[in-house]
Amino acid sequence: MTGKKEKKEEKKEKKDENKEEEEEKKENKEEKKEKKEEKKEKKEEKKEKKEEKKEKKEDEVEVITAVFKVNIHCRECSREIKKPLLKTQGK
Numbered sequence: 001m002t003g004k005k006e007k008k009e010e011k012k013e014k015k016d017e018n019k020e021e022e023e024e025k026k027e028n029k030e031e032k033k034e035k036k037e038e039k040k041e042k043k044e045e046k047k048e049k050k051e052e053k054k055e056k057k058e059d060e061v062e063v064i065t066a067v068f069k070v071n072i073h074c075r076e077c078s079r080e081i082k083k084p085l086l087k088t089q090g091k
Helices: 002-059 075-087
Strands: none
């Protein structure tokens, strides 16, 4: 009789251990899912912040006006000055 009881107890212990292991696995899976979700949320927040910064930068474009006072005594000189100024591009 004692042999049967011991076997039953061993089976119960194994079942309990298996249940505990399964519960731990489930908890680990849930924790991993939560971590993944948190990482995704952080990435999304970073993307949003980057987009906001880009929008701010685009809105904050400064316009600079420059006036050049140059004495030009012939057309040749005016062309020499005019060409580089026209080629210069702003931001």
